[in-house]
Amino acid sequence: MKIIVDAMGGDNAPQAPVMGAIQANKEYGVDIVLVGRGEEILKVLESNGIQELPAGVEIAHASEVVEICDNPANAFREKKDSSLTVGLNMLKSGGGDAFVSAGSTGALLSASTLLVKRIKGIRRAALAPVVPTGNGGAVLIDCGANAECPPEYLLQFAYMGSYYAEHVLGRPEPKVGLLNIGAEPSKGTSLQTTVYPMLQEAAKAGRINFVGNVEAREAVEGSVDVIVSDGYSGNIFLKTMEGTGLFLAREIKKMFMKSMLTKLAALLVSGGLKQFKKMMDSSEVGGTALLGISKPVIKAHGSSDAYAIKNAVRQAKQFASSGIIESITDNVDVMRLEVTQL
Amino acid sequence: MKIIVDAMGGDNAPQAPVMGAIQANKEYGVDIVLVGRGEEILKVLESNGIQELPAGVEIAHASEVVEICDNPANAFREKKDSSLTVGLNMLKSGGGDAFVSAGSTGALLSASTLLVKRIKGIRRAALAPVVPTGNGGAVLIDCGANAECPPEYLLQFAYMGSYYAEHVLGRPEPKVGLLNIGAEPSKGTSLQTTVYPMLQEAAKAGRINFVGNVEAREAVEGSVDVIVSDGYSGNIFLKTMEGTGLFLAREIKKMFMKSMLTKLAALLVSGGLKQFKKMMDSSEVGGTALLGISKPVIKAHGSSDAYAIKNAVRQAKQFASSGIIESITDNVDVMRLEVTQL
Structure with a gap:
């Protein structure tokens, strides 16, 4: 199980998401991909006395950061090298099993819908x-x-x-x-x-x-x-x-x-x-599940500290191993109204 | 200032409305009309050691009671001699300055709207x-x-x-x-x-x-x-x-x-x-004001005790002396949309 964590999202980034993810790696035995500015992520690790990446933790560099002032609907397109866009593309292509971000809810929702896509019929x-x-x-x-x-x-x-x-x-x-x-x-x-x-x-x-x-x-x-x-x-x-x-x-x-x-x-x-x-x-x-997306995405609270991120990663792990996306996919036909009823 | 109190409305009627109104009469110097079954009202007074009606308190007999099972929209019509209907008719005809009831919200709302009427334009x-x-x-x-x-x-x-x-x-x-x-x-x-x-x-x-x-x-x-x-x-x-x-x-x-x-x-x-x-x-x-009705009506909580009713009567007094109905009436033209905007 590999969880992709947006290292640049939230009020306490990169400190909280980086250290929360590291703790989750240790506690829950999940592999972690930290997406964001490599040098800033390394600095956080260093300042916390971690000299080299723990086993099962990797960094995926992304040079840009989606900010509060960015338009949520377009941020992921305008900032193609943001931790949000890079992380979600990785999720889409199978480079991880779930994505966790404490960044803008609106941007995460748009990007998840348009990059990762909804479950067909939802x-x-x-x-x-x-x-x-x-x-x-x-x-x-x-x-x-x-x-x-x-x-x-x-x-x-x-x-x-x-x-x-x-x-x-x-x-x-x-x-x-x-x-x-x-x-x-x-x-x-x-x-x-x-x-x-x-x-x-x-x-x-x-x-x-x-x-x-x-x-x-x-x-x-x-x-x-x-x-x-x-x-x-x-x-x-x-x-x-x-x-x-x-x-x-x-x-x-x-x-x-x-x-x-x-x-x-x-x-x-x-x-x-x-x-x-x-x-x-x-x-x-931990966070809020985005239900209806074809892969597990968890929105952590913007004010998350490391502890909250750790719990969001645990939740992402449960989500990814729960089979819920398969259940929705298999049963989507009964969740649709006849066109005449629309 | 005379407040009409529904002696039969609420979970604790007639005890709570009767004794709450009596206390309000004493404490706030308002006249009170207790509307409901005369003998039951007298029994409550008696069991509380009150042998004769205090100055400024009168009873208006109404033989029927609106119950939970009654249709809220029609109750006041079907039970013409209910404390609700008698009390609101009294309010309408100027027999009191405000009406307080802990009875059914729906019935009070319908009856107030249809008997006492809304402020014109509301x-x-x-x-x-x-x-x-x-x-x-x-x-x-x-x-x-x-x-x-x-x-x-x-x-x-x-x-x-x-x-x-x-x-x-x-x-x-x-x-x-x-x-x-x-x-x-x-x-x-x-x-x-x-x-x-x-x-x-x-x-x-x-x-x-x-x-x-x-x-x-x-x-x-x-x-x-x-x-x-x-x-x-x-x-x-x-x-x-x-x-x-x-x-x-x-x-x-x-x-x-x-x-x-x-x-x-x-x-x-x-x-x-x-x-x-x-x-x-x-x-x-005390209670919830019904705004938009042409006379002051206060809905007290169904579970009101005497203390809550006393406060509802205080609130009814404030409502009736506040001039708010005049303010709404005087300004109703600016609160209306042009027909084309509807």
Whole structure:
């Protein structure tokens, strides 16, 4: 198993992706290709006391870097020698089994779609993070790749999310819920009322375990394994969770910093606080899978540190060995609507 | 000032609405009309040691009760002698200045729209709760009354939300944000990209303080006073906040219950924990304003206790004395699109 890592992507590049990948190589026994400016990568290794490349780690030089100011849609074309373009071309040609990047989401999405291509029959790739919920996390699909979605996208998201929950998270017969504002099939916008019977039909045929509409509150509490949503609403869901978590964490911190006694209290629950922080921490999950692309691509959080990158590489390894792309490919015919239904 | 209270609405009726209204009468000096089954209301008073009606409190008998199983759209018509129908007819005819109910949201919305009527020119009434945010709360409009919205609804929500934040929450020049998945005007679905320039124009004319798109995370952190949204996304936002808050509160409780030492820690921060709980508690706000109706209507949470009802009555008093309905009525012409733009 060989994972290609974008050494130049993210707020903490090249330090975080390089050292995260090195740690993953050691811990998970995966081979690593670090793509980026060779001299900068070597400098990071050197400054961390690594004089020569560990076994199973190689460098693929790429002189350019995709920046925030680049147009996401064209960056990979305009910067042909960027770590993004070189890395994805390597993935496409079989030079590695998965690609991990903490760089621009938009650029990664466009480049993956146009260079590596979607699975045949899949209409759009989706961003599918695992969000922290009461049942140990749920796949949220889509969380922002496609703001506006016709029904067929959501039908495909439901299947892809279900395969991911089953194959990568190890949930047997994952419960699939349609994000909505009420339980009844009549709830929501015309998108949800159109998709509901499609998912019901897929469930009747035994293809997915669709459990009906899921309200945002129940989704957070952990009532489903897969949350199916258009990208706009999925993003609202994800960012509201993040915002609320941050807001409350700050309030709790304030509470503990008030006096000597409250600081003592913090000390007494320090083990629990650490666990709590870990549960809320996106770096534990690693990154967001791009589902629908014909090869495994993982988007790590832009602010990833080495630890988060290491976890993203672990996730890429699970993704690549899970057989999920084969499952999607083999079943894509049942995920397509008749032309008349479009 | 006379507030009409639905004595039969909500999970804890008649106890909670009756006693909450009585407390509000005492604390805020408002007159109260308790609408519902006279004998049940008297029984509640009696069992709370109140032998005769306090000054300024009267009972309006209504023999029927709108139940969960009733069709929300027709309940007020089918049960003409329900506390909902009698109370709203009283509001309409000037028998009171505002109406408070903890009963079915759907039934209250339909009945308010069809009995009390919308403000002329307002296309839809919206549910506008004050959600807890880093800046002491923001008006979220709409949070579920209208799942699917054409652009004009959102334009009107922006104005109504702004007036509410200014007149009822006391925010001068309230910052109005369009709930979206990115800052750029091109972000979101066709709804947001269409509404953005309309709000921009309203801001240029000095009518509202539109500050652009607001992402869910920043909205929670408190970057705006008014969050403008279609009812579907607004509901996802609200319920995700609630769910995340509950989820984290449970985890924190677990953390404090682990051992003797962590229980001691809980004792040391008990003051802070109480404050924290208060901040998260929807009963502090009281209820959700129905904006766009020609008279003040407040929907209290279904699970309201007497304290929450008391606060809802306080909120109804503020609403009724704020002049917001006059502001909407006076400015409704600038909130309407030309027919050709529809």
